[in-house]
Amino acid sequence: MWFSWPVKRAVDCYSERLKPTTPLVTKTRIIDTFFPVAKGGTYCIPGPFGAGKTVLQQVTSRHADVDIVLIAACGERAGEVVETLKEFPEIIDPKTGKSLMERTVIICNTSSMPVAAREASVYTAVTIAEYYRQMGLDILLLADSTSRWAQAMREMSGRLEEIPGEEAFPAYLESVIAAFYERAGIVRLYSGKTGSVTIGGTVSPAGGNFEEPVTQATLKVVGAFHGLSRERSDARKYPAIHPLDSWSKYEGIMPKRVVGYAHSYLERGAEVGAMMKVVGEEGTSLQDYVVHLKSEFLDAVYLQQNSFDPVDASMSVARQKRMFKLVLKILASEIRFKDKEDARNFFYELRQNMLDLNGTPEDSDVFASLLAKVEQALGDRKPDFESRGLKVLSELE
Ligand SMILES: Nc1ncnc2c1ncn2[C@@H]1O[C@H](COP(=O)(O)OP(=O)(O)O)[C@@H](O)[C@H]1O
Ligand SMILES: [Mg+2]
Known part of the structure; x- marks a missing residue:
């Protein structure tokens, strides 16, 4: 059985969108208690190189309370993905008792692969997430890293000789990032069941400077911000989420x-x-x-x-x-x-x-x-x- 769907178009076969209110339990204390994420919500993890973005996402992908995890490895080092691919089949899923790989989908486009495919990889991931959502499941999509995705867009737009915006990113960068995160959500399907897609994206700004266009555009649309700090990761305080900089708009497990x-x-x-x-x-x-x-x-x-x-x-x-x-x-x-x-x-x-x-x-x-x-x-x-x-x-x- 097969069917085709253009990846840049959101699957919209549902009767209504609901407000994300149920907390998505990640089993990481600082997230669940202090900066919660909701099922069907969005969050971003900006942080400098080596601050622990990838490790944090891997921990989340193992323990988060969802049915399916989608990992979009976008433009980062190939070694990390190889590790995940090797490790996950051997890890037993605490929920089902079977291999973790059975409920994990990995979309790979590492730094060694073509740029044009990189732009598509993130959309492919979100479309597959929506496909499972249509079955009434809860899906967590982790994109690592959306900065590499934005850079791919910049490169493509440069070659198309489009008018550049801030830092040579295309002028439509903000709306593209917003449109991507908008595909998260919790919906009631025609069958009466509900399904959700939660999106968590890492951002890797050069030098950990959060004032650059990708971080800023992401901050405008997400519901929670888990900012990793160099200071904390250097002190080996993991997860290096900065407790004073980070925030969340969602209701958590504690008042x-x-x-x-x-x-x-x-x-x-x-x-x-x-x-x-x-x-x-x-x-x-x-x-x-x-x-x-x-x-x-x-x-x-x-x-x-x-x-x-x-x-x-x-x-x-x-x-x-x-x-x-x-x-x-x-x-x-x-x-x-x-x-x-x-x-x-x-x-x-x-x-x-x-x-x-x-x-x-x-x-x-x-x-x-x-x-x-x-x-x-x-x-x-x-x-x-x-x-x-x-x-x-x-x-x-
Ligand atoms: N939660 C953690 N516990 C212990 N060590 C960690 C943790 N998170 C990150 N590290 C250390 O930091 C290194 C870099 O983390 P990584 O997630 O690859 O960074 P990034 O993706 O931000 O570049 C890891 O190889 C590991 O040694
Ligand atoms: Mg990384």
Whole structure:
């Protein structure tokens, strides 16, 4: 059986488009909790070379809660795709128990292949995604990288002697990028079933400068922005999604106010960190110092996640809720410390225990004993809870 369809035309055989509201669970904590993506939504991952775009997409393609994953490897190094092609057949899909390759489609157009085909490869991927959507399935399309796709467009448009726009990209760059992301969506089919296509694209701007046309055009249309930072990847803080630059317009698995509370610690912690660089640790008050320690703690045990640890690599929604609540409890506690050293030692030990927890299966004895240790360390200090924190904690009940 076969049928043909022009890849640049969206498949529009459905009765209505719905608003993307259900979160697409990726099992990556910083995404699900802080910068969620919705089924049928769009997001972009801009980041400089080597910041972890490809690794992040590969982790997502393994663990995301969707039926089919489409990988459009567009203009990046061939070696990476070869790895995926070799690895995926051997990985067992946690959902079906069969090989992961059975629900993965890979469209290849690596840097060694022709430019004209590169432009088409992204459209081919989205058309195949729509084809599966018509069956009432949830599809995740990952395009790596849309910058190479835009460069292919630039090259073609140059050869066609079209009038160039900004940085020699074609003048219609913005509308083409918008039209591509518009093909994402959740729809009700004529059969009454719903199907969705979620699009996540990486952008690799030269030198990590987000002010260039492709990043800017993408930012205008996507619903979530996971900006990778060189600073974080150099410090080996993975995934290197910058918690202060990134944003999402979608509803996540946790109430917005609760997430906002945790986020405010990151902001204040960064402020104190910047101040400390100038005045030094001695010039910082104990209170400010503790805010800084708390934000570092949240960063280390929750935002960062080890993609290569079999347990930590993917965290279920239930477990994320459980761990986030524990972290919030620690943030909201007004703990009394003798001095800065006492505070530092306390958080150091707490962080070690929490990191061990992250790598331990939830149903094991080790997990229970580590959890008890953390609870006890906090209990021994007999903390007060600040009023805003208490309110936030009660919202999570
Ligand atoms: N989540 C992660 N955990 C551990 N190491 C990572 C992670 N993400 C990236 N890295 C490291 O960074 C390197 C470059 O990542 P990659 O995804 O290829 O970058 P990009 O696609 O942005 O150029 C990887 O080879 C790996 O060593
Ligand atoms: Mg890459």
